[in-house]
Amino acid sequence: MAKEFLQKESSGPNDWTVWSVSGRIDMVTADSAYATGEDIVLRNVKTVLDMTDMEYLSSAGLRVLLRLNKLAKKNGKTFTLARPSGIVKSVLEDSGMDALFTIYTSLEELD
Amino acid sequence: MAGAKSGSWQRYDADMKWYEHIREDVLAAAEVAGVSPRQQLRLELGFEEILVNIISYAYDYRGFVWVKTAEEGDCFRIEFADHGKPFDPLVKDHRPLEEIPLEEREPGGYGIFLVKKNFKLAEYKYEEMFGQMANHLSLLLDKK
Numbered sequence: 001m002a003k004e005f006l007q008k009e010s011s012g013p014n015d016w017t018v019w020s021v022s023g024r025i026d027m028v029t030a031d032s033a034y035a036t037g038e039d040i041v042l043r044n045v046k047t048v049l050d051m052t053d054m055e056y057l058s059s060a061g062l063r064v065l066l067r068l069n070k071l072a073k074k075n076g077k078t079f080t081l082a083r084p085s086g087i088v089k090s091v092l093e094d095s096g097m098d099a100l101f102t103i104y105t106s107l108e109e110l111d
Numbered sequence: 112m113a114g115a116k117s118g119s120w121q122r123y124d125a126d127m128k129w130y131e132h133i134r135e136d137v138l139a140a141a142e143v144a145g146v147s148p149r150q151q152l153r154l155e156l157g158f159e160e161i162l163v164n165i166i167s168y169a170y171d172y173r174g175f176v177w178v179k180t181a182e183e184g185d186c187f188r189i190e191f192a193d194h195g196k197p198f199d200p201l202v203k204d205h206r207p208l209e210e211i212p213l214e215e216r217e218p219g220g221y222g223i224f225l226v227k228k229n230f231k232l233a234e235y236k237y238e239e240m241f242g243q244m245a246n247h248l249s250l251l252l253d254k255k
Contacts, residue, residue, distance in 0.1 A: 027163050028130075056152055058159045059222030087152040094228045095221050
């Protein structure tokens with residue numbers, strides 16, 4: 001059964017803020033994901049998007065990540081990704097996004 | 112084509128309110144055709160990109176989008192047609208994405224790249240269909 005689109009903000013190690021998104025980031029959910037991501041990135045110094053429970057990421061989702069990366073850089077913040085798998089990992093690799101972000105395989109690696 | 116199980120063209124209003132309905136129809140056809148769950152996600156990548164483009168940009172007026180799916184041996188074909196402005200999405204950028212510097216990449220350029228990357232074949236024709244000239248895009252995907 002498909003996972004519901006849910007977002008959660010929590011504290012991670014070494015002052016990182018963890019933004020967890022489950023389900024899909026596609027054309028239906030992209031605006032909501034960006035709005036939440038924008039708020040979290042601007043309020044915190046270091047934000048990691050935890051993709052553990054993300055099942056699908058389309059080009060609309062890639063645009064969200066690209067916009068948040070630009071927003072973070074413009075405002076002197078850090079935004080990165082962690083724990084992608086399956087089709088989400090493939091899409092990141094196929095699009096070359098894996099070169100744009102440091103992608104962590106576990107939250108314990110965050111420094 | 113031998114071994115092909117072809118569906119018929121389905122016509123929908125080119126309106127976002129039909130998006131989920133069309134998606135369900137396509138995924139149901141893929142399921143019946145035996146497309147693996149992993150490949151269904153790749154099908155969705157192409158389906159979302161093409162359908163959203165048609166709905167968002169093809170028409171300046173109310174129009175239709177036609178969708179057809181077919182099983183072709185070890186592959187699954189999905190076709191889209193519309194009577195909107197002539198537009199070949201496959202020529203958006205000929206360069207492989209990895210050859211485009213990150214700073215030159217536009218957010219809008221990823222979708223068609225993912226279509227080309229994940230489908231075995233992508234073909235565009237501007238031809239007469241359903242009584243008018245039409246954009247006709249056909250995508251072929253491995254079932255497994």
